[in-house]
Amino acid sequence: MSEFDKFWIEDYPDLGTDPVSTEPCISPDYYRLEQERLFSKVWLKVGQDEDIPKPGDFFVKDIACCNASVIVVRGVDGVVRAFHNVCSHRGNKLVWDNTSEGATNAFRCRFHGWSYGTDGRLIAVPDEKMFYGLKRADCGLTPVAADSWEGFIFINLDPHPAENLKEYLGEMGDHLGGFPYRDFPTRYIYRAELNANWKVCLDAFSEAYHVVFIHQQTVGAINITKENPMHHPLSVRLYRRHRSAVVQGNPDFKPTPTGAIASRFGLTSMERGRGMETLPPHINPERRNDFNFDLNVIFPSFLIHVRPGEYFTHQFWPLGPGRTLWEGINYLPAARNAGERFSQEYSHLMRRNAWLEDTSTMEATYAGLKTGALRHFMLSDPEILVRHGYKVLEDQVGFYRDRARGDRTDG
Amino acid sequence: MADARLPSGFSDLDGFADWALPTEAARAQRRRDSTLDDIRKFYDAMLPRLMATLDYLNGFPLDRMPEPERRLFDLSLAFAEIAPFVEQYGRTILPENFDERRFVPVRDNPTTGAR
Numbered sequence: 177m178s179e180f181d182k183f184w185i186e187d188y189p190d191l192g193t194d195p196v197s198t199e200p201c202i203s204p205d206y207y208r209l210e211q212e213r214l215f216s217k218v219w220l221k222v223g224q225d226e227d228i229p230k231p232g233d234f235f236v237k238d239i240a241c242c243n244a245s246v247i248v249v250r251g252v253d254g255v256v257r258a259f260h261n262v263c264s265h266r267g268n269k270l271v272w273d274n275t276s277e278g279a280t281n282a283f284r285c286r287f288h289g290w291s292y293g294t295d296g297r298l299i300a301v302p303d304e305k306m307f308y309g310l311k312r313a314d315c316g317l318t319p320v321a322a323d324s325w326e327g328f329i330f331i332n333l334d335p336h337p338a339e340n341l342k343e344y345l346g347e348m349g350d351h352l353g354g355f356p357y358r359d360f361p362t363r364y365i366y367r368a369e370l371n372a373n374w375k376v377c378l379d380a381f382s383e384a385y386h387v388v389f390i391h392q393q394t395v396g397a398i399n400i401t402k403e404n405p406m407h408h409p410l411s412v413r414l415y416r417r418h419r420s421a422v423v424q425g426n427p428d429f430k431p432t433p434t435g436a437i438a439s440r441f442g443l444t445s446m447e448r449g450r451g452m453e454t455l456p457p458h459i460n461p462e463r464r465n466d467f468n469f470d471l472n473v474i475f476p477s478f479l480i481h482v483r484p485g486e487y488f489t490h491q492f493w494p495l496g497p498g499r500t501l502w503e504g505i506n507y508l509p510a511a512r513n514a515g516e517r518f519s520q521e522y523s524h525l526m527r528r529n530a531w532l533e534d535t536s537t538m539e540a541t542y543a544g545l546k547t548g549a550l551r552h553f554m555l556s557d558p559e560i561l562v563r564h565g566y567k568v569l570e571d572q573v574g575f576y577r578d579r580a581r582g583d584r585t586d587g
Numbered sequence: 588m589a590d591a592r593l594p595s596g597f598s599d600l601d602g603f604a605d606w607a608l609p610t611e612a613a614r615a616q617r618r619r620d621s622t623l624d625d626i627r628k629f630y631d632a633m634l635p636r637l638m639a640t641l642d643y644l645n646g647f648p649l650d651r652m653p654e655p656e657r658r659l660f661d662l663s664l665a666f667a668e669i670a671p672f673v674e675q676y677g678r679t680i681l682p683e684n685f686d687e688r689r690f691v692p693v694r695d696n697p698t699t700g701a702r
Contacts, residue, residue: 365693393675393682434670437637514644514652514660521667525611529671529681532690536683 180404180424183557184412188564191414195552196566200575201373202545207497209573214476216242218572219323219330219337219344221478221491223248226327226361227277228256232294236261236276240501241494242333246320247271247283251294258322258331264298264315265290283317292317325349326357345474348418352472354456355482360507364524367503368535372542374492374500375565378477380534380541381490382561384409384423390537394530398429398446399468408558409471410464417475417568419561422460425449425468434522442519443485445506445527451484473561475568485509488527498542504531593662594655596643600636600662603629607661611692614661614668619680619687621669630673633666 185193200206222237227248234249245261247270263270263285270283270292282299284291291300296317304310321332323341330341342349370377380386384407387399400407401424410422425448431439435446443451449465459482460467469483477492486508493501506524511517544550555563570576591604606629608614618626633640640663647656672679680687 366690367693368690390683394671432670432674433634434637434667434674437641438667440638441641511649513649514647514663515641517649517660518641518663518667521611521664522670525667526671528690532681532685532687533683535690536681536685539685 178403180408180410182408184409184560185557187412188414188560191560191563191567195554196563197552198545198550200566200569200573201375201542202497202548203575204497206573206575207373207494209575209578210494210569211241213573214569215239215494216244216333217338218476219332219341221328221330221474222246222258223329224327225256225324225329226358227329230279232279232281234271234278234280234294236271237331238276239333239493241496244320244333245269246331246333247317248322248329248331249294252281253295255295256322256324256329257294257296258320259292259296259317260320262318263287263290264292264317265301270317326353326355328357344417346418347415348420348472348474351413351420351458352480352482355459355487356454356456357487357507360486360509362508362510362520364506364508364520364528365503366505366528366531367501369495370500370502370535370538371498372500372538373498373545374477374494375569376542376545377492377500377502377535377538378473378479378490378565379562380538381479382419382471382473382565383559384421384471385556385558386534386537390533391530394526394533395446397426398448399423399425401426401428401466406558410467412560414560414564417572418473419475419564420470420472421561423468423471424466427465435526438519438522440519441515442511442523444519444523445483445486446523454484455482471561473565476572486523498546500538502535591658592655593659594643597636597640597659600632600659603632603662604658606665607658608665609661611664611668614665615687617665618669618672621679623672623677623679626669626679627673629666629669633662634670637663637666 223235227235228250231250231252231254234247236247238245246258247261248258250256261270265288268285268287270285282291282293289302293299296319298312298315321337323330325341325345387407404424410424413420427449429448438444439447452460452463459470469481472480479490481488488506491503495501506527508520511520593600593604608617644656644660652660
């Protein structure tokens with residue numbers, strides 16, 4: 177057996193090998209439980225320190241699946257806090273600004289003029305004397321738990337989160353910690369709204385079985401090696417909720433004429449074998465030259481992929497049981513000259529093209545599942561991250577647990 | 588047109604100066620609106636000049652280029668947009684059926700962290 181044909185299930189036998197139900201992708205009841213027990217209970221990445229570098233900087237993040245709108249603000253004391261974007265007086269939306277970001281000393285409700293400091297305290301109430309014993313200290317903005325890790329800001333909509341962010345990230349925090357994220361301040365950001373369940377989108381980015389087919393003309397040749405023709409993962413690590421795999425690259429890839437020129441001016445996404453020394457010791461620890469990237473899924477739907485000279489992320493926000501906001505970001509160093517900027521443009525456009533190929537399957541897959549024709553997914557061993565995803569999702573959501581107990585919401 | 592000129596050393600590319608569009612969205616739209624023959628002509632003319640173009644532009648500050656140099660720079664970014672469609676796809680749009688216009692570059696890429 178070749179080193180590439182390992183069955184990773186042997187390391188994680190508890191996952192089982194049965195086909196996996198398609199029901200979580202199409203059941204409105206499953207989605208309702210995800211809203212109630214998943215997205216409103218776990219830590220969700222909403223931004224980065226660099227988004228709000230100065231005291232008073234803020235942005236608003238709407239989390240549609242939880243009917244939430246959250247203000248994330250850096251206080252005058254430098255501390256990042258989050259609050260529901262809801263005035264404590266009559267419940268009006270506090271920040272209406274179209275761009276939903278800016279800098280301020282105070283948030284003032286446009287309905288009756290109540291004002292709040294960047295720390296959430298109620299600081300002014302017009303005509304305050306006409307209230308009946310109003311205590312300002314009791315009427316601050318409703319806080320939302322916020323914390324940061326490696327410059328990524330996370331929030332948790334649970335008023336009493338079961339774990340802090342460090343505990344939540346657990347081993348994944350250790351695995352991905354220490355990557356020099358701050359060295360890559362330039363972002364190339366794409367968004368698309370997709371008519372698909374969020375897990376259909378997530379799953380498409382959680383395995384490399386599709387690369388041989390969907391990416392044949394873009395990133396196929398650069399990743400697939402003679403020795404590993406079906407592009408099996410080089411390693412797999414499954415944690416309590418999060419998951420990780422190493423995706424192979426082809427170090428013998430012959431660049432296109434444009435790719436070769438782009439590489440002379442910068443380290444592009446279309447290169448293999450260069451820059452391994454820039455990785456922290458536990459990423460590609462053997463410094464294999466056929467390492468492409470470390471694929472990481474932070475539960476439930478935030479992906480951080482790291483490789484030499486860059487990293488890139490995906491995030492999937494449910495907008496409904498059959499609609500998802502996808503955001504993909506390429507993070508690169510600040511370009512110092514035209515050559516580096518050109519190299520980045522080529523690099524991120526090659527990835528954009530691959531992402532366009534990826535997104536092309538999602539709506540059709542979801543439409544196919546919605547027909548009800550398919551009750552189960554047959555998942556291969558290299559798709560083990562997908563299998564793990566459904567397992568840990570059910571651990572959190574408990575849809576089948578409830579069903580086994582005979583619980584019925586409809587009586 | 589006098590206001591669409593490239594730097595004097597690159598006047599051989601003047602015929603393609605209308606590709607020098609300032610945003611990724613505009614360059615991608617131009618690619619989609621072109622024929623394969625259009626993008627091949629641009630590719631064939633620009634590829635042999637690409638190294639010289641970038642070496643020349645590296646002599647100017649990225650954020651303060653004079654107009655003709657800025658135009659040549661935008662032209663090189665348009666080349667980055669079309670090159671894979673010549674080198675890899677042999678067509679002007681991706682073979683899959685996802686409508687690229689639904690794929691939105693946010694804030695005219697790139698953004699640095701600072702808002």
